[in-house]
Amino acid sequence: xxxxxxxxxxxxxxxxxxxxxxxxxxxxxxxxxxxxxxxxxxxxxxxxxxxxxxxxxxxxxxxxxxxxxxxxxxxxxxxxxxxxxxxxxxxxxxxxxxxxxxxxxxxxxxxxxx
Numbered sequence: 353x354x355x356x357x358x359x360x361x362x363x364x365x366x367x368x369x370x371x372x373x374x375x376x377x378x379x380x381x382x383x384x385x386x387x388x389x390x391x392x393x394x395x396x397x398x399x400x401x402x403x404x405x406x407x408x409x410x411x412x413x414x415x416x417x418x419x420x421x422x423x424x425x426x427x428x429x430x431x432x433x434x435x436x437x438x439x440x441x442x443x444x445x446x447x448x449x450x451x452x453x454x455x456x457x458x459x460x461x462x463x464x465x466x
Contacts, residue, residue: 402448
């Protein structure tokens, strides 16, 4: 159960990281990176960021690239939210494959109907 402060920080980080990724992926045609969920630890020191990447075939490569550039992303985030947060949390990125999971379930349900 997240506190109200954690929920506000989750939304703030999600919004700002989404904007950072939108600007960075403008040069890459056909690639979309969206921040689906952010979960901040109770001490506000760690943020788990779940990313949804389209197309899913490039997801692992893009996630590996993002993980190597964590320091630059954290710096960019700090530039945007430095006035609102005293400490910028450490970022750890994970792949959110819930859309692939839903697509697979939908495909299985449609194949049973035929």
